Amino acid sequence: MNKNERRVFLLDFEKPLWELEARIEQIRRLAKENNVDVTKQITQLGNRAENLRREIFNGLTPSQRLQLARHPRRPSTLDYIQSIADEWIELHGDRGGYDDPALVGGIARIGGRPMVILGHQKGRDTKDNVARNFGMPAPGGYRKAIRLMEHANHFSMPIVTFIDTPGAWAGVEAEKLGQGEAIAFNLRQMFSFDVPIICTVIGEGGSGGALGIGVGDKILMLENSVYTVATPEACAAILWKDAKKSSQAATALKITANDLKRLNIIDSIIPEPSGGAHVKPLEAAIILKKTLLQNLNELSSLSAKKRKELRYEKFRKIGIFFDSESEYLDY
Known part of the structure; x- marks a missing residue:
């Protein structure tokens, strides 16, 4: 990625760091052109950049983590599969006449182990996002997912799912085709499978669209991903009739990996490279x-x-939690 391309997708809180790194690169280039030794200065600036990076990313607000989760350069399901799988064969179709591009899956081999991997797939740009319906599966997508999971269960292969969607497609046509039934069926079936199931939120985990492939023995989250019952924008519009209060809603919803780990909704947090998975995608894939x-x-x-x-x-x-008097409530 060249610098101009990177600047297009720069988040506001990333700008000070990017400017410092650009300055370091400029000094390094000028020094090379003029045959000047600036090793000491480069080292000092590099240390300053690393400290600034830690300061920025250790203090991110829930709203800023949401921006990272939605970053257009953040690795997608297919990116991770291609990076971590020794072999990969994508399978298509729900056996009902539809192949949903917003939810992909197939058979893979990782570390010598055969397994079925499936997940939501967003696009990289506007054209690709339209083709992928912005990662929002239709009923056929969830029926394709359960077909692949049943295949995995039948042949005793573990199931790995990658969650990255703002939610299931909420169009009228989706409701006509049985969106709610398709997700509910998946929830029931995933509880019955004999094989190990690992679900990982790699970006944005939203509403029932995430839950449709989110029942597992282990629920993992990448450090800068989010998992929520509704998008902060939708929550703000419902509660305060003002979508501009999404930052307030993001904090109240407890959408971050740290919040959800404290609430025992997820099992563990997968660390990301400094600066986020979009900065060093191959390193993020190795950790995953x-x-x-x-x-x-x-x-x-x-x-x-x-x-x-x-x-x-x-x-x-x-849903079980403790109040201030240490008495648990169960809803």
Whole structure:
């Protein structure tokens, strides 16, 4: 990616860091052209850039993490699959006449282990996003997903899902085709599968669109991803009749990985390279691969019966929390 292209997708809070890095690169280039040794100065500026990077990314607000989760250069499901899989064969169709481009899946081999991987797929630019329906699956997408998961269960292959959607397609046509039924069917079936299931939020996990492939033995989140019952914009519009209050809604919704880990809704947080997964996508993929294999090894040591029991108990506990007097409430 050249600098001009990177500038187009620069987030506001990234600008000071980008300007400092551009300055370092300019000094390095001028020094080389004039045969001047500026190693000491470059080292000092590099340390300053690293400190600034830590300062920015350690203090991100929920709204800023949402911006990172939606970053157009953030790695997608297919990006991660192509980076971590030794072999990959994409499968198509819901066996009902439709192949949803917003939800992709197929058979892969990672670290010598065959498995089925599926996930939401957003586009990289406007044209691609329109083709992918902005990562919002139709009912056929969830029916394709359950077909692939049933295939995995039948052949005793683990299931890995990547969640990255603002929500399921909310169009009238989707409702006519049974959107709610398709998602509900997936929820029920995923609880019944014998094989290990790992669900990872890699970007934006929104509403029932995320839950449709989100029932697993392990729920993981990348550090700068979000997981929420509704987008902050929708929440603000509903509660305050003002979508501009989305930053306030993002804080109230507890959408970040740290918030959800504290609430025991997710199992663990996958760290991202400094600056976010979009800055060093290959490094992010390596970390993701290592985490997935570790969790698969752990889950594979359990019996199918034990996994299903723990899966059920895990989701039954969601919604239990402690008030200020340490008395739990269960809704």
